[in-house]
Amino acid sequence: xxxxxxxxxxxxxxxxxxxxxxxxxxxxxxxxxxxxxxxxxxxxxxxxxxxxxxxxxxxxxxxxxxxxxxxxxxxxxxxxxxxxxxxxxxxxxxxxxxxxxxxxxxxxxxxxxxxxxxxxxxxxxxxxxxxxxxxxxxxxxxxxxxxxxxxxxxxxxxxxxxxxxxxxxxxxxxxxxxxxxxxxxxxxxxxxxxxxxxxxxxxxxxxxxxxxxxxxxxxxxxxxxxxxxxxxxxxxxxxxxxxxxxxxxxxxxxxxxxxxxxxxxxxxxxxxxxxxxxxxxxxxxxxxxxxxxxxxxxxxxxxxxxxxxxxxxxxxxxxxxxxxxxxxxxxxxxxxxxxxxxxxxxxxxxxxxxxxxx
Numbered sequence: 001x002x003x004x005x006x007x008x009x010x011x012x013x014x015x016x017x018x019x020x021x022x023x024x025x026x027x028x029x030x031x032x033x034x035x036x037x038x039x040x041x042x043x044x045x046x047x048x049x050x051x052x053x054x055x056x057x058x059x060x061x062x063x064x065x066x067x068x069x070x071x072x073x074x075x076x077x078x079x080x081x082x083x084x085x086x087x088x089x090x091x092x093x094x095x096x097x098x099x100x101x102x103x104x105x106x107x108x109x110x111x112x113x114x115x116x117x118x119x120x121x122x123x124x125x126x127x128x129x130x131x132x133x134x135x136x137x138x139x140x141x142x143x144x145x146x147x148x149x150x151x152x153x154x155x156x157x158x159x160x161x162x163x164x165x166x167x168x169x170x171x172x173x174x175x176x177x178x179x180x181x182x183x184x185x186x187x188x189x190x191x192x193x194x195x196x197x198x199x200x201x202x203x204x205x206x207x208x209x210x211x212x213x214x215x216x217x218x219x220x221x222x223x224x225x226x227x228x229x230x231x232x233x234x235x236x237x238x239x240x241x242x243x244x245x246x247x248x249x250x251x252x253x254x255x256x257x258x259x260x261x262x263x264x265x266x267x268x269x270x271x272x273x274x275x276x277x278x279x280x281x282x283x284x285x286x287x288x289x290x291x292x293x294x295x296x297x298x299x300x301x302x303x304x305x306x307x308x309x310x311x312x313x314x315x316x317x318x319x320x321x322x323x324x325x326x327x328x329x330x331x332x333x334x335x336x337x338x339x340x341x342x343x344x345x346x347x348x349x350x351x352x353x354x355x356x357x358x
Contacts, residue, residue, distance in 0.1 A: 034127045034154045034357045035147035035187070036350055038114050039172040040305065042135030043104040047094040052086035059135045064171040067234070089308075096311040107133075109305035110160070112338040113346060120347045124358040128152060134172045141179035148187060156353045157191040158346070160304040162201055163244035164194035167230055190353050196244040197251055200348045204341035205248075205301055206255045209333055213297070218329045220297040222264060222288055225249045226318075227302040228309060229267035229276040242277055248301050268318070269309050281314070282321050289325035296322060299333035304342070306335045 044055035060066055060081065066073055098108050114131035121127050128150055132143035147155060159172040173191055180186035195201050213220070227245045235242045249265045256263070266284045270276035281298070288296060298318060300310045315332040322330050336342030 032126065032154055032357065033151045034124075034156065034354065035150070035152035036117070036121070036127060036129045036156045036354075037140075037143060037147065037158060037176070038110060038117070038129070038131040038346070039140065039157060039159045039176070040106060040110045040131070040133055041168065041172075041307075042133040043106045043307070044090075044093065045137060046102075047090040047097055049086050049090060052090045052093070053082055055136050056085055056089065057082055062135075062171055064167050064174065067231075092312045093308055095316065096308060104307065105311060106305050106307040109337045113160075113305070113343065116338055116343050117346055117350065120343065121350070121358075124354065127354065127358050134175050140172070140175040141182075144176060144179040145183075148183060152187060153185075154188045154357050155190070156350060156357070157189060158350060158353075159191065161302070162194060162304070163196045163227070163241055163248060163302050164239075165230055165241035166234065166239050167241075169194065190357075192349050192353050194244060195345070195349055196248045198345070198349070201345050202248070202251045202255050204336055204345050205252055205299070207341050208336055208339065209252075209256065209299060212331070212333045216297075216331055218295050220295050220329070220331065221293050222296045223258075223262060223333075224264050224266050224281060224284065224296065224298045225252065225301050226266045226268050226281045226298050226314060227277075227300070228269045229280075231272075232275045232277055235277060245302065252301070268313060282318055285318055285322040285327070286325040289322050289327040292326075294327055295329040296327065297331040297333055300335055303335045305337050310335055 042055065042059065045051040057077075060077055066077075093104060096105055097103075098105055101108055110131050110133075114129050118129040121129060128147060130143050130147055132138050132140045134140060144155070155176075157173060157176055159169040161168040161172075164170075176189070180189070209223070225245075225248070230239065230241055245267075246265055249263060253259065253263050264279075264284070266279050266281040267277040268281040270280065285296065285298075298314050300306075300314065303310050310332065319330045319332070336345065
């Protein structure tokens with residue numbers, strides 16, 4: 001008998017088997033390990049020109065972000081945008097930079113969300129939690145590889161975008177599957193769907209708003225729910241993002257008992273000359289001020305964590321535009337971040353997708 005034959009015979013031999021009885025072939029099954037990946041948009045490694053250039057190049061080279069033929073777009077990107085924008089964007093990031101950790105707030109909050117989720121899921125021994133960025137570091141590919149090397153043969157992907165868009169949720173999942181395409185044995189994957197209308201999310205937003213308003217020395221006459229914009233052409237082609245945003249605002253009005261004149265939907269962060277989703281946030285605050293509205297607040301329901309678009313664009317630029325146009329009181333309502341309400345949203349959705357795996 002060969003060594004292989006002897007090994008197989010030993011593996012199937014049962015000490016309880018009696019002569020003439022069939023031998024039961026039972027192979028021990030290793031419990032599946034599950035990796036949970038929190039996926040956020042991304043952040044530069046620093047505020048200087050080179051790290052900003054690398055980050056913007058990766059971001060603006062994504063065909064999900066800029067749907068132009070490369071022969072048209074790349075000369076503009078490399079000839080103009082990447083020559084001018086890194087310096088300006090670096091100055092904006094420098095105003096909000098977490099100097100204690102030498103990283104952006106988005107980096108800080110996403111790490112904290114991952115760490116807190118790990119603690120919340122400690123009752124699930126076969127689950128490992130990690131986090132990654134679609135653009136920048138830690139990269140999606142490096143974290144996916146790390147989880148697989150740890151023995152995770154099942155992955156729950158959590159793109160941290162409540163409202164679906166091809167420019168966010170889709171490209172995050174694209175990048176994850178690009179990483180798996182390089183693996184001989186790719187893991188099974190579940191992706192958490194958009195949660196723009198989930199009760200736990202709406203409740204968390206409402207609680208966050210109430211808590212913040214209670215700290216102010218004024219009562220806002222109008223509150224804007226400002227979402228990151230996308231080109232109108234993307235929406236016209238079937239991207240459901242606008243509809244998701246409007247539904248989030250509608251449910252939030254219902255939860256808070258407010259009317260359309262109290263909580264309004266707007267869109268921010270447009271880039272380039274084409275038309276984006278309207279109404280625009282900056283134009284809206286200017287009109288409100290000129291119409292006699294003196295006190296407003298702005299929240300960002302589409303952002304899980306505070307970042308350059310919320311802290312600097314809303315907290316500084318939009319605030320200055322409102323005051324300059326005649327407004328008097330302005331407040332930015334923080335994102336859910338790693339607050340108890342925010343973590344309740346993340347944990348609830350992750351546990352739902354882990355059903356049957358953990």
